[in-house]
Amino acid sequence: MAGKIGLNITQICLPRECTEDEIIEEVLKLNEDPRVHGVYLHLPPASLTSRVLNTLRPEKDVDGVSDLNVGRLVRGDMSQGFTPPLANAVMELLARHGEQSPIQNHGREMSGVGPLTAALRMRNVVQSSSRWAQGQQYRPWTLRSLKLQPLSPVPSDIEISRAQTPKPVDQLAQEIGLLQEETEAYGRTKAKVRLSLLDRLREQPDGKYVLVAGITPTPLGEGKSTVVIGLVQALSAHLKLNSFACLRQPSQGPTFGVKGGAAGGGYAQVIPMEEFNLHLTGDIHAITAANNLVAAAIDARMLHEATQTDKALYSRLVPSVNGVRRFSPIQIARLCRLGISEIDPRALTPQEVSSFVRLDLDPAKVTWQRGRTLYNQLFPPPIFQPPHMIAVASEIMAILALADGLGDMKTRLGRMVVGSSRSGQPITAEDLGVSGALAVLMKDAIKPTLMQTLEGSPVFVHAGPFANIAHGNSSVLADKLALKLVGEDGFVVTEAGFGADIGMEKFFNIKCRASGLRPNVVVLVATVRALKMHGGGPNVSAGSPLPREYIDENLSLVTKGCSSNLRKQIQIAHLFGVPVVVALNVFKTDTQAEIDLVCQMAKESGAADAVPCHHWARGGRGSVDLAQAVKQASSQPSHFQFLYSQETPIVEKIRMIAQKVYGADDIELSPEAQAKIDYYNQQGYGKLPICMAKTHLSLSHLPEKKGTPTGFTLPIRDIRASIGAGFIYPLVGTMSTMPGLPTRPCFYDIDLDPVTEEITGLF
Amino acid sequence: MAGKIGLNITQICLPRECTEDEIIEEVLKLNEDPRVHGVYLHLPPASLTSRVLNTLRPEKDVDGVSDLNVGRLVRGDMSQGFTPPLANAVMELLARHGEQSPIQNHGREMSGVGPLTAALRMRNVVQSSSRWAQGQQYRPWTLRSLKLQPLSPVPSDIEISRAQTPKPVDQLAQEIGLLQEETEAYGRTKAKVRLSLLDRLREQPDGKYVLVAGITPTPLGEGKSTVVIGLVQALSAHLKLNSFACLRQPSQGPTFGVKGGAAGGGYAQVIPMEEFNLHLTGDIHAITAANNLVAAAIDARMLHEATQTDKALYSRLVPSVNGVRRFSPIQIARLCRLGISEIDPRALTPQEVSSFVRLDLDPAKVTWQRGRTLYNQLFPPPIFQPPHMIAVASEIMAILALADGLGDMKTRLGRMVVGSSRSGQPITAEDLGVSGALAVLMKDAIKPTLMQTLEGSPVFVHAGPFANIAHGNSSVLADKLALKLVGEDGFVVTEAGFGADIGMEKFFNIKCRASGLRPNVVVLVATVRALKMHGGGPNVSAGSPLPREYIDENLSLVTKGCSSNLRKQIQIAHLFGVPVVVALNVFKTDTQAEIDLVCQMAKESGAADAVPCHHWARGGRGSVDLAQAVKQASSQPSHFQFLYSQETPIVEKIRMIAQKVYGADDIELSPEAQAKIDYYNQQGYGKLPICMAKTHLSLSHLPEKKGTPTGFTLPIRDIRASIGAGFIYPLVGTMSTMPGLPTRPCFYDIDLDPVTEEITGLF
Incomplete structure (x- = not known):
């Protein structure tokens, strides 16, 4: 037959x-x-x-x-x-x-x-x-590595970036097995990758999945991104293994404000760093536009409801076109939610018409905020300017990071709750009629952007949700595409924001729950500087010179730091059943005795391995030991488990995170938080995972408590929800969700030579 | 030797x-x-x-x-x-x-x-x-035209757009003589073109420069963009002449609000229309980011000045780096403006330090507004939300449209006045320290985007300043690049927003003054519908059915319309010494007698020619007569002259436009307007050209006065200035500068199929 x-x-x-x-x-x-x-x-x-x-x-x-x-x-x-x-x-x-x-x-x-x-x-x-x-078929890539000849002393990031000529992105795409029709070039060094790839490689087994997290950092940061990039440079250019870095797109707030670029640093960078740090392929701009479309739709709807009768609203919302009145599909979805099964506009009762046309948003309960690509100041009320937020804090960014495909993204966008009605009903983006338009605005943003490291290894840059009110991880889709592209024996290295108590916990409980992916290894980044701080060293703050303790050898501070914060963070990873490799990001002031001590104590604390890394000064060659250690650890069995089940009640989930991860005695809910929990339970949101908005500077809620704080009760000031993204986020203590610009922002040094078109001042 | x-x-x-x-x-x-x-x-x-x-x-x-x-x-x-x-x-x-x-x-x-x-x-x-x-060498392009087989009845715009497969943009680029290194692809159908082209083709003579303007329109619009596109389709695909269309990038406000797409219509479109109407290559997003960087810098500076002493501000603004304090170039520029020649930070007197660190912005005199890509509502004060503006109304958009190159753009950006100090001094973007960062954000936006028409002719899409508070024309750079690319015997067709009294007047007095380019022909678009309205027909408004007068033949209304508004607009073009071809954009309800009447009366009013166009229904083939007429008219000598010289005082410039162009008896300045003029004169802004912010629905300031209003005095309510862009804009009458969303915005119908990725609801 x-x-x-x-x-x-x-x-x-x-x-x-x-x-x-x-x-x-x-x-x-x-x-x-x-x-x-x-x-x-x-x-x-x-x-x-x-x-x-x-x-x-x-x-x-x-x-x-x-x-x-x-x-x-x-x-x-x-x-x-x-x-x-x-x-x-x-x-x-x-x-x-x-x-x-x-x-x-x-x-x-x-x-x-x-x-x-x-x-x-x-x-x-x-x-x-x-x-x-x-x-x-799985096959090793024929990746052409870019030669690196590190200079000493190490030049500035932008000088290093500019001295290297990236491969044309279409060549890189071809080297890693992408078909021509699967990429969309944006200039010569960036390309979006189409999601159809997932269909084509559906049968391909995934590569190894490596998460880079960190110990509790100093305010200066401990170099997680450079570890990610250095590790992938080592895996691909030196061990010749298929490997991919998945990074978050940086927000323009830090770039123009305090932090400068976020493309790595030294000889572990994504190039060209200007492209990485500026508009990239416009994803954040698309989010701003989508976020503000929702804001405009809210404004418009409130105005029109305030000034029109039910009948006038109805005849405008469901107009007669050539004598025929029809609901649009988006309106039929709203009718369904209202329990109205009638779809002939002429047959609705006046009550049904009224409930259909009036969202009746309570102005005091509009939770949606206008977004912008840059920080604004938190001004006291008399000076102009209302609460805005930075675009990367938009729920739409969190959705982009968690969505599994175009259909899933559209559903999540429609489900976003923008506020509630005067009778307490949640009002969604779909109620506003904008869910289709949002999906249209985001249709290109959903495709990850392909770039490369200084040594020519592939990098996906995609999504960059905040690590406080969101989960702080790059996108599920970038990780999935990369895992298919590297194939069974390859490696995908992705990054979680903040310390492991926050970024890694959210990576496991939120991102892995959404994606279904299971990590093989956690790389925990530590620095001698941060360990000394946890061991009792003096304050470290941006802009002030480092105290002597951080420049001279001090084995006692290092010991105390290792036995407190480092040990605890390793234990947190083990809660989830994943092996840990400690990566000590070496600074030039670190002594050999300090380095050896950290590696030894890390292994005593249960790390599968612990190695010093020199990627900043030497590129991938400086991370070969780490790459070997990660390869070794990834061959160990991983027994991944979630910390809590979805079914656990909201309060219990929060308590489990506070006690098991942070080491708190208990939690304390404010009355507002308790009321919100009741409301969320009543609305059926009780099964969502928890996304803690806590300071990253301590395991506790108090930034000044270093090491492993104990004997504290974690205060939950308020609770909010991102229903579209799919998590509930408790606000812990006095955490600020919106930073401002300093007196002398980075932009003073950022300039463009109009003749050579070279940029200065990005670092 | x-x-x-x-x-x-x-x-x-x-x-x-x-x-x-x-x-x-x-x-x-x-x-x-x-x-x-x-x-x-x-x-x-x-x-x-x-x-x-x-x-x-x-x-x-x-x-x-x-x-x-x-x-x-x-x-x-x-x-x-x-x-x-x-x-x-x-x-x-x-x-x-x-x-x-x-x-x-x-x-x-x-x-x-x-x-x-x-x-x-x-x-x-x-x-x-x-x-x-x-x-x-000038050479005719070997342009491959895309075949068009128009259907009847004409399908929707998006159906027509989707039925045509665009040429790969790199192929198009090659066909029109661009070198590979001169383009940067953004996906497969859009490419940015580098400005280095202007250097390469410096010796190439320019092509013919054709401006498409219109008579005073009805609120429904008269189809200027479709005429531009149809004309270029006719010139390139049918007459086989090198030709280029230069269009404005549409704002997302209209796309998601009232108007729908702006890529032309029927069989005269830019394809793919979704790409044209959505993010394009991110230029408007770059403007939003740049605009908001200025806003954030203002906020930050005001906060820090309000909370710090001179000494603290100074030590933060000019910090000691490795023991050395140095002014940045951007700070030295400010010192120059303050008349301080000392550049050793330690040598400034306390007074000099104070005047350097304190911009002392008067909160009541901050003129800079936050931008967004979408309309917001004009809410009465009790409801949240402060004055925002749509990004395309940002001065940065006007600068993008008028800049001559990267250096010129950077200078203009630094020169933008964001407000004034308590002592009345203008404060610029450079004073805020952001001018370099703005140039960096705008470095890609300055390159025009290449797309194509339904018949495969090249199109530049670049800049889209509002036609009220700005000059409403696409960019100088796109026109210049296109004029070089088409070469001596080629044609560049560009468009001016609103009616000829506004868009064309600004095209001549502002854009041509800035660019040094001289137009050869004006195409004046008219419709029988608009002519009947000017002849005394009943009101035309969006959303209401058209009265019978507009559907049935009515030669008397047409006659009156031709002898009033059409004749006057032809005369306005002649004021500038440029020949006029009237393009009658034919609708299916127009009768042959009406069409003949318009063409005859247009010629009697001084038009070099007048022809009916059928591009909407037939594509380029429907505009061949227009193309022939334009070619003929462009061989006539043009005696271009400005309406006023730069040296003319501000009030006189405004009066000349009001009397000679609008037909007003005189102007009447409010006290605010007079005070501003005095201030501008004192600041040395008196030589800037004038950009009238007047309704486009009448030659006068009263939208209901159709035809050729006479016997009116033009009220100048207020005057503002865009110093960076380089013009002064009087606000005429009660002109609103910021529209809002209707009850049922277009977004209700916009949707994305997550499987096919097809967009619906753009039209």
């Missing part, structure tokens, strides 16, 4: 009297048969029902609509095999006839089939076969 | 005892000699002084640093001519040795010259010669 023809493309060719069910049964069999890589529906037109067409798995569908003539023609050619000359001949034929849409030429009503149609179909077969071939 | 070698590349080769002045004299001669296309400086290292190197015109500089060996080697090969095999051999040699920077291998200290160096130099010669060759 089904005859094999060359290259495992199978045709179904049944007698006329077959029933639809029999055909479907045959299709289902072929769907499941791993030896069959493509199927023709070689059937009379009447048998090509939509049920039949829908049954065939798309990746096996060589040509959605087939017929006898073409089947024969193609079969004839196929017996010769898919040689390059044949493929070329097909392409040439197509070119001669002009590139017409295959759909136009595949109409079922066609009786005869000309050479063009045959060629089009053959092209489909060729493409389908080559897609299959590329999709199935 | 100078010996010619093949292909007009000349070397200078002087004896050692030559003086610098003698060498320079020789260089200057060769600079001016049109027969010499490239020059080697074939001199001993000691003679290669910077004066000598700077004297040589860059486009003749084959290789900045030359020497004997290479000279010989290259000459040897060059006697064979620059054959493709030679060029290929050079490239191959380079590839074998790795692509190294020519500069690295061109150090003057080199004594011997290996084959790689020789190859690098030869490549320079090859590139220089081929640039020269491409730059010098």
